[in-house]
Amino acid sequence: MAGNTEPLSPRAKLAVTAGKAAAAVSRAAGRGSGSVIGGRVALKLDPDLLARVAAHLDVVLVSATNGKTTTTRLIAEALRAAGPVVSNALGANMPAGITSALAGGSDARYGVIEVDEKYLAGVARDVDPKAIALLNLSRDQLDRAAETRMLAEKWREGLAGSKALIVANCDDPLIAWAASSSANVVWVAAGQEWKDDAWSCPSCGGVLQRRDDDWGCGDCGFRRPTPQWALSGDYVLDPHGAAWPIRLQLPGRANKSNATMSAAVAAAFGVAPQIGLERMWDVTAVAGRYDVVSFDNRDLRLLLAKNPAGWLETFSLIDPAPAPVVLSVNARGADGTDTSWLWDVDYTRLTGHPLFVVGDRKLDLAVRLEVAGQSFRVCENLDEAVAAAPAGRIEVIANYTAFQDLRRRVGN
Numbered sequence: 001m002a003g004n005t006e007p008l009s010p011r012a013k014l015a016v017t018a019g020k021a022a023a024a025v026s027r028a029a030g031r032g033s034g035s036v037i038g039g040r041v042a043l044k045l046d047p048d049l050l051a052r053v054a055a056h057l058d059v060v061l062v063s064a065t066n067g068k069t070t071t072t073r074l075i076a077e078a079l080r081a082a083g084p085v086v087s088n089a090l091g092a093n094m095p096a097g098i099t100s101a102l103a104g105g106s107d108a109r110y111g112v113i114e115v116d117e118k119y120l121a122g123v124a125r126d127v128d129p130k131a132i133a134l135l136n137l138s139r140d141q142l143d144r145a146a147e148t149r150m151l152a153e154k155w156r157e158g159l160a161g162s163k164a165l166i167v168a169n170c171d172d173p174l175i176a177w178a179a180s181s182s183a184n185v186v187w188v189a190a191g192q193e194w195k196d197d198a199w200s201c202p203s204c205g206g207v208l209q210r211r212d213d214d215w216g217c218g219d220c221g222f223r224r225p226t227p228q229w230a231l232s233g234d235y236v237l238d239p240h241g242a243a244w245p246i247r248l249q250l251p252g253r254a255n256k257s258n259a260t261m262s263a264a265v266a267a268a269f270g271v272a273p274q275i276g277l278e279r280m281w282d283v284t285a286v287a288g289r290y291d292v293v294s295f296d297n298r299d300l301r302l303l304l305a306k307n308p309a310g311w312l313e314t315f316s317l318i319d320p321a322p323a324p325v326v327l328s329v330n331a332r333g334a335d336g337t338d339t340s341w342l343w344d345v346d347y348t349r350l351t352g353h354p355l356f357v358v359g360d361r362k363l364d365l366a367v368r369l370e371v372a373g374q375s376f377r378v379c380e381n382l383d384e385a386v387a388a389a390p391a392g393r394i395e396v397i398a399n400y401t402a403f404q405d406l407r408r409r410v411g412n
Helices: 010-028 035-045 049-054 068-079 095-103 117-127 148-159 173-179 253-268 273-280 308-315 340-344 362-371 382-388 400-410
Strands: 058-063 085-087 110-114 131-134 165-169 185-189 208-211 214-217 229-232 235-237 243-245 292-295 298-304 325-328 355-358 376-378 394-398
Touching (some): 010 035, 058 068, 058 117, 068 253, 068 273, 095 117, 110 117, 117 148, 131 173, 148 173, 292 400, 325 362, 340 362, 355 362, 355 382
Parallel strands (some): 058 110, 058 131, 085 110, 131 165, 298 394, 325 355, 355 376
Antiparallel strands (some): 208 214, 229 235
């Protein structure tokens, strides 16, 4: 249970030390932060280590298809008003990476942990969280992840016996269904821009009826829960009806949604909305996302979009046409090797922008843009795209490993 301050056993200490050593070797070899390999080594030596390093913490788990890394950062900043926080801020969100992050937080009071959707129920069993934030579910990594309703069902089953406070987005029917098996839920009207994965009722399969922000099933009666918290324009509405201004350095409606969820989570730990939201101003970028960098005497803004829902939100952020846009798509293991999701993205939103296409799967993306009636140029690499782009800040949109490639190229 959180609050247990018993020291680690000799075996656990050995596992932590070995994991840190493995991570250091990985960093020295230039293979990234080492958090994943360090966690794997540590868990080999002590399979129960994740539960042990979380035992003294009040833990928040954050899971979703989109926005979990940013929301984890926002919650962590808000909770620092109440005490020291340890978090997997770099996004290593499977058990090995989570174990590495928590192993470095012996002096922390809170653990704010992003969790990959597939691992949520298992991690929740291990770390006994005080709160779990559920943001959204949409199609992603189609070769690896379960169909969204199946994933929601796994969450529903896994969370049914949890004692944690579930903070859930009631505007996403899949999230509402997954969370409604829990006894203790705080509902947040955080919005849902992408609706194409939630037209049928997750409970019975009937067609959902939608009107404005409301939704419901005429067949079984499953409907949108009444929210206690809500995003309203540039304000968070709390359960008492008070409106608190959102002031973020992160752009877009999606990040206001993330801030609303974060304020509701922080309030459960005694952090007042005003204080929590004020602290979120300090988050300027998240693992390079939204950074504006100088490259080849041009300004580039780096934007991450991993799936149709993410691309839809990202299109709303880019400068108006004719701002040049570089698009980069890979299909490596961390991205999912199935690129059929490209056909679910409305690329007509890019009409009027000079488009430049790079990345491992640039030809897949080129075919999709051709069908969408867009003019574009296929380039060998970022350097060629930047050299060919007309004047103005260049918006660079990339999926996961393509984004990491671009960050390395621009020195970010």
